[in-house]
Amino acid sequence: MKKYLKNRRLSVSLADLRLANPTILASGILGYSAETLKSIVEGGAGAVLTKSVGLKPRVGYANPTIAQTSCGLINAMGLPNPGIDEFVKEIREAKTGLNVPLIVSIYGFSAEEYATVARKAVDAGADAVELNVSCPHVRETGSEVGQNPKILAEVVGKVKAAVDKPVIVKLSPNVTSIVEIAEAAVKAGADAITAINTVKAMAIDTETTMPILSNKIGGLSGPAIKPIAVRCVYEIYEHVKVPIIGCGGIVNWRDAVEFLLAGASAVQIGTAVAQKGPNVFRAVTRGINVYLKRKGFESVNKIVGLSHRS
Numbered sequence: 001m002k003k004y005l006k007n008r009r010l011s012v013s014l015a016d017l018r019l020a021n022p023t024i025l026a027s028g029i030l031g032y033s034a035e036t037l038k039s040i041v042e043g044g045a046g047a048v049l050t051k052s053v054g055l056k057p058r059v060g061y062a063n064p065t066i067a068q069t070s071c072g073l074i075n076a077m078g079l080p081n082p083g084i085d086e087f088v089k090e091i092r093e094a095k096t097g098l099n100v101p102l103i104v105s106i107y108g109f110s111a112e113e114y115a116t117v118a119r120k121a122v123d124a125g126a127d128a129v130e131l132n133v134s135c136p137h138v139r140e141t142g143s144e145v146g147q148n149p150k151i152l153a154e155v156v157g158k159v160k161a162a163v164d165k166p167v168i169v170k171l172s173p174n175v176t177s178i179v180e181i182a183e184a185a186v187k188a189g190a191d192a193i194t195a196i197n198t199v200k201a202m203a204i205d206t207e208t209t210m211p212i213l214s215n216k217i218g219g220l221s222g223p224a225i226k227p228i229a230v231r232c233v234y235e236i237y238e239h240v241k242v243p244i245i246g247c248g249g250i251v252n253w254r255d256a257v258e259f260l261l262a263g264a265s266a267v268q269i270g271t272a273v274a275q276k277g278p279n280v281f282r283a284v285t286r287g288i289n290v291y292l293k294r295k296g297f298e299s300v301n302k303i304v305g306l307s308h309r310s
């Protein structure tokens with residue numbers, strides 16, 4: 001193992017998970033193969049997250065599913081996935097020899113479905129589950145769950161009762177009050193909150209005069225959403241006690257440090273992995289380490305929420 005991966009300054013514990021550094025692969029960036037997850041670990045990630053998986057296989061939307069804009073990517077894949085019964089094989093394979101926590105992102109069309117998928121993922125070896133209650137455009141799941149505190153509480157409650165591993169809830173910014181939603185998730189038993197998922201968005205082709213994505217509407221990711229995500233983390237930190245995982249537009253160490261100062265205990269990197277490759281984790285981690293040393297902090301935990309002091 002590389003020296004900095006054993007660096008105590010960088011290690012974090014997050015709802016029972018031990019991470020050698022605070023960088024995590026965001027859900028949805030890579031496919032489902034055990035091999036690609038391992039390449040992310042080689043790139044220096046402190047934990048990995050799979051694409052979202054549901055109870056049954058789904059083909060997803062027709063192409064185009066990605067629109068590149070001047071300030072970020074808009075995607076609407078439609079939750080394509082092989083279904084949990086097929087995916088457990090990849091979970092088992094990914095777990096063999098993996099020296100970082102494996103978190104499985106799950107979705108469902110009912111609280112029972114979320115719970116069933118979570119149980120199967122944990123039985124196959126997942127170290128935690130992240131509930132996707134924030135996909136901005138697939139009907140009857142995703143943000144339709146995460147925009148309604150009552151439905152969200154039912155989903156979180158059923159999943160908590162079904163598994164004995166940490167349950168992380170990934171929230172949507174497409175709500176009036178993300179604090180109200182975070183509070184509902186925590187009250188129902190969420191062990192950690194991820195903030196944020198993509199921002200509902202669209203792009204239109206001026207030549208064809210039509211929406212670019214086959215689904216018309218998708219989710220915006222990348223640096224454009226970082227200030228929105230930092231605000232969400234900051235607001236949630238003031239109201240809930242569970243750890244927060246920051247996500248949205250992180251490209252370099254400075255972005256990551258900004259999220260930590262806002263109140264995140266760890267960060268997820270997504271769009272930048274697609275653009276820069278797996279070594280972005282190592283670059284961000286090294287940068288955080290140099291920053292902590294320069295500022296005289298003996299642990300990354302010391303800067304979590306530091307921007308809140310009066």
Ligand code: DHB
Pocket residue numbers: 028052075076077078079080132134135136197198219
């Ligand atoms: C998809 C997009 C998202 O932003 C998300 O959170 C989940 C799924 C998708 O299109 O598959």
